[in-house]
Structures are given as C-alpha cells and as structure tokens.
Amino acid sequence: MDATETRPLTPAGRRIAAAAEELFYERGITGVGVDLIAEHSGVTKRTLYNQFGSKDHLVAVYLAERDRRWRSLVQTTVDARATPRDAVLAPFEALATWSETHTRGCAFINALAELPDPSHPAHRIATAQKLWLLDLFETLAAAANCPAPTPLARQLLLLHEGTLATQPLPLDTLTEATNLARTLIASATTQ
Amino acid sequence: MDATETRPLTPAGRRIAAAAEELFYERGITGVGVDLIAEHSGVTKRTLYNQFGSKDHLVAVYLAERDRRWRSLVQTTVDARATPRDAVLAPFEALATWSETHTRGCAFINALAELPDPSHPAHRIATAQKLWLLDLFETLAAAANCPAPTPLARQLLLLHEGTLATQPLPLDTLTEATNLARTLIASATTQ
DNA sequence: GGGGAAGTTCACCGATCAGTATACCTGCGA
DNA sequence: TCGCAGGTATACTGATCGGTGAACTTCCCC
Numbered sequence: 001m002d003a004t005e006t007r008p009l010t011p012a013g014r015r016i017a018a019a020a021e022e023l024f025y026e027r028g029i030t031g032v033g034v035d036l037i038a039e040h041s042g043v044t045k046r047t048l049y050n051q052f053g054s055k056d057h058l059v060a061v062y063l064a065e066r067d068r069r070w071r072s073l074v075q076t077t078v079d080a081r082a083t084p085r086d087a088v089l090a091p092f093e094a095l096a097t098w099s100e101t102h103t104r105g106c107a108f109i110n111a112l113a114e115l116p117d118p119s120h121p122a123h124r125i126a127t128a129q130k131l132w133l134l135d136l137f138e139t140l141a142a143a144a145n146c147p148a149p150t151p152l153a154r155q156l157l158l159l160h161e162g163t164l165a166t167q168p169l170p171l172d173t174l175t176e177a178t179n180l181a182r183t184l185i186a187s188a189t190t191q
Numbered sequence: 192m193d194a195t196e197t198r199p200l201t202p203a204g205r206r207i208a209a210a211a212e213e214l215f216y217e218r219g220i221t222g223v224g225v226d227l228i229a230e231h232s233g234v235t236k237r238t239l240y241n242q243f244g245s246k247d248h249l250v251a252v253y254l255a256e257r258d259r260r261w262r263s264l265v266q267t268t269v270d271a272r273a274t275p276r277d278a279v280l281a282p283f284e285a286l287a288t289w290s291e292t293h294t295r296g297c298a299f300i301n302a303l304a305e306l307p308d309p310s311h312p313a314h315r316i317a318t319a320q321k322l323w324l325l326d327l328f329e330t331l332a333a334a335a336n337c338p339a340p341t342p343l344a345r346q347l348l349l350l351h352e353g354t355l356a357t358q359p360l361p362l363d364t365l366t367e368a369t370n371l372a373r374t375l376i377a378s379a380t381t382q
Numbered sequence: 383g384g385g386g387a388a389g390t391t392c393a394c395c396g397a398t399c400a401g402t403a404t405a406c407c408t409g410c411g412a
Numbered sequence: 413t414c415g416c417a418g419g420t421a422t423a424c425t426g427a428t429c430g431g432t433g434a435a436c437t438t439c440c441c442c
Contacts, residue, residue, distance in 0.1 A: 010388065027307050030221040033429060044390055045431085051388095055430065105304060109356055113301035116218050123359070130360050154367045162353030165300055168314070169321050176345045201418065224399060235420055236401085242418095246400065 013051040015041040020062050025107050029059055029114045059111070060121040066107050067129045073098060074136070084144035088156070088185045091133065092178045095163060099174065106164040133157060144189045152188045156181055204242040206232040211253050216298050220250055220305045250302070251312040257298050258320045264289060265327070275335035279376045282324065282351060283369045290358065290365065297355040324348060335380045343379045347372055 009017060019041035023032045034055050038045045052058040077094040081087040108126035115122050137156045141149035159177040166173045210232035214223045225246050229236045243249040268285040272278040299317035306313050328347045332340035350368040357364040
C-alpha cells in the first residue's frame with residue numbers, strides 16, 4: 001500500500017537511492033532524469049526500474065528517507081538537552097547542523113514546487129513532515145510548562161520555515177530566528 | 192543588457208506573457224513546455240520565439256512581472272495605512288489579499304527550487320525581491336520610530352516567508368504570523 | 383547440481399523537449 | 413503603391429524524457 005516501505009534494498013538499490021538523494025536535492029527533481037541517476041550510481045537503468053518501478057516511486061523514497069534522517073537528527077538533538085525549556089529550542093540547533101551540508105533549502109518545499117499534482121506521494125510526505133515538526137514543538141512546549149503550547153508551536157514553525165525559505169539570501173537569518181525563538185519560548189513559559 | 196526590459200510587448204506578446212505567468216506558477220517552470228504556452232495563448236511557437244527569444248528569457252519576464260505586481264500591491268497597502276506603525280504591518284495584509292488567488296506558494300522560492308543554476312536570471316530577480324521587502328520593512332520600522340529597525344525587519348521577513356512556505360499546510364499560519372508581527376512591532380516601537 | 387534472485391547488456395518505444403527553416407498572409411504607414 | 417512589421421502555417425532538427433523486452437551472466441543457497 002505505501003510505496004515507500006517495500007525495503008530492504010539490495011546493494012545496488014542503496015547506491016541508486018543515494019545517488020537519487022543527492023541529485024534530486026542539488027539539481028531538482030524534474031531536472032534530473034533516470035538515466036543520470038543510473039549513471040551516477042554505476043547501475044543500469046534496467047536495475048533501477050527493477051528496484052523502484054518508476055521515477056515517482058523513487059522520488060517518494062528519496063523524500064521519505066530524507067524525512068527519516070531529519071527526524072532522527074532532531075530527536076537526537078532534543079534528547080541531548082538538559083532542561084525541557086532547552087529542548088524546545090533544539091530543532092533550531094538541529095537546523096544549524098543540517099544547513100551546513102544542505103544549502104538548497106527545504107527538500108519538501110522544493111518538491112511541492114516542482115510537483116503540482118496534489119495526488120503525488122510527495123505531497124503527503126511533505127505535509128506529514130511539517131506537521132510532525134509542529135506537533136513536536138507543541139509537545140516540547142507542553143513539557144516545558146507552557147500554558148498555551150499550540151500558538152507557540154505555530155510561531156516556532158513559522159520561524160523554522162522562514163529560515164529555510166530565506167536560505168539563499170546573504171543574511172544570517174538562522175541566528176535571528178533562533179534568538180527570537182528563545183525569546184518567545186522564555187516569555188511563553190513563565191514560571 | 193537586462194533581459195527583462197525590452198518591452199513594450201505586442202498584443203500577441205502580452206497574451207504569451209499572461210499564459211506563461213499562469214502556467215509557470217500553477218504547474219511549475221520545468222513542467223511547462225513552450226508548446227503548451229503557445230497553445231494556451233492562441234499563438235504560434237514561432238511568434239513566441241520572435242517575441243522572447245528563449246524559454247529562459249520568458250521565465251525572467253514572468254518573474255519580473257510578478258515582482259512588479261507584488262510590489263505594487265504592497266506599496267498601495269502601505270500607503271493606505273493611517274499611522275507609520277500600521278504601515279509596518281501592511282505587507283502582511285497585502286499577503287492576505289495576494290494569497291486569495293495565489294495558493295501555490297512563493298513563485299520566487301519555487302523558481303529557485305526548480306532552477307539550481309545560480310547564474311540563471313531567476314536567482315537575481317528572486318533575491319532582489321526578498322531584499323526589497325527586507326529593506327521596506329526596515330524603512331517602515333525606522334519611520335515608526337523603532338530604535339533598532341534592522342533586527343525587527345529580519346524578524347518580520349522570517350514570518351513573512353514562513354507564512355508562504357507553510358501555505359500548503361491545513362493551518363491558518365497567516366493569522367498567527369500577523370498577530371506575532373503586530374506584537375513584535377508594538378514592543379519594538381515603544382514610545 | 384539445480385534454481386532463483388540480482389544484475390548486466392543493448393536495443394528499442396512513443397512522446398516531448400527547446401529551438402529553427404521556409405514560405406506565406408495581412409494591415410498600416412510613408 | 414511599396415515595404416515592412418507582426419503574425420500564421422507547417423514541417424523539421426537532434427536530444428532527452430520515462431519506461432520496456434529479451435537474452436545473458438554471476439553467485440549463493442537448498
């Protein structure tokens with residue numbers, strides 16, 4: 001049913017997925033053909049289709065894998081914080097780490113820009129990713145004794161997505177966002 | 192020198208530009224071929240190339256025209272505000288109007304996602320558009336007697352871009368962003 | 383030693399891509 | 413009346429697109 005859970009992948013399948021992840025992110029999904037992915041992973045196009053069936057499925061796998069990695073990084077960062085209040089800010093610290101190696105913005109926003117068809121699996125994955133982060137913010141805020149976690153979570157998500165969207169600009173928006181997030185968290189969790 | 196100022200356009204040229212604007216925004220730039228644009232504007236492909244020379248140039252015209260319209264709407268909204276402090280919030284009200292008819296996110300962010308080549312004219316136009324808004328926020332903040340207009344402007348830009356980026360989500364992020372923006376403006380322009 | 387899964391090789395499909403060539407038509411202003 | 417700009421019609425290029433068919437090898441496990 002779910003097109004993204006038919007693993008485990010074969011060795012060739014893993015190389016294909018790795019090449020697809022880099023190429024799709026760096027050059028855009030519609031800008032990268034299956035022939036290029038096959039070539040970059042040292043594999044025949046036939047093997048690619050034996051493993052993934054279609055380009056759309058490969059795109060779904062690319063986004064799902066990226067989602068998995070991002071959530072893992074965030075969760076690790078959250079778990080490393082000493083106090084609940086520090087934990088609310090953790091996703092912004094994770095974003096700092098993430099942005100060092102991912103400078104082409106948010107892969108999910110980019111995917112939605114390229115694939116207008118709402119029935120494409122990319123839409124479901126991208127929406128789920130954002131809502132997961134929103135929910136995490138809310139949970140963390142509640143754990144930090146914030147009396148109104150919902151609006152705070154939405155504000156933090158806005159800052160988070162705004163940071164990613166302004167990445168191409170010659171401004172250090174991440175620092176600005178983190179500072180403002182800290183202030184918002186502090187004033188929303190008065191105790 | 193500038194590929195976007197060789198107007199005025201002929202009647203056919205205007206129809207082409209109008210069709211390109213709608214199709215590029217709704218279906219993505221790489222997802223729309225020149226044949227489709229020619230067909231939608233009731234024009235021959237030859238005429239399209241006589242008027243615009245290349246698809247890349249047509250893309251640049253599309254973005255430049257969109258930029259022009261957005262700035263015009265924002266400026267009109269700003270001018271209609273009674274007090275300088277209200278004026279700082281005006282771009283968010285303009286965004287509310289704009290979003291009624293443009294539901295596929297920010298055309299400039301989308302264009303950057305689809306066109307990874309930094310030398311493509313789209314990058315210059317998109318960057319200029321964001322920096323223009325940042326500068327406008329700063330100018331408006333200064334006019335509202337904000338002692339530190341630069342950080343406030345960056346915060347407002349973050350909220351603005353975050354709103355656009357979260358547009359596909361089933362949340363009313365615009366209201367949240369506007370409320371927070373109002374609070375930030377109020378507390379940054381104490382007098 | 384037999385069988386099946388993984389992968390290769392290579393040729394092929396129809397469609398679409400951006401862009402061009404050539405010849406023709408039409409209306410308007412000098 | 414001439415010329416020219418704007419536009420049409422149609423056909424074409426070479427490249428690339430996503431995807432398939434069929435036969436072959438290689439290796440591991442029963």
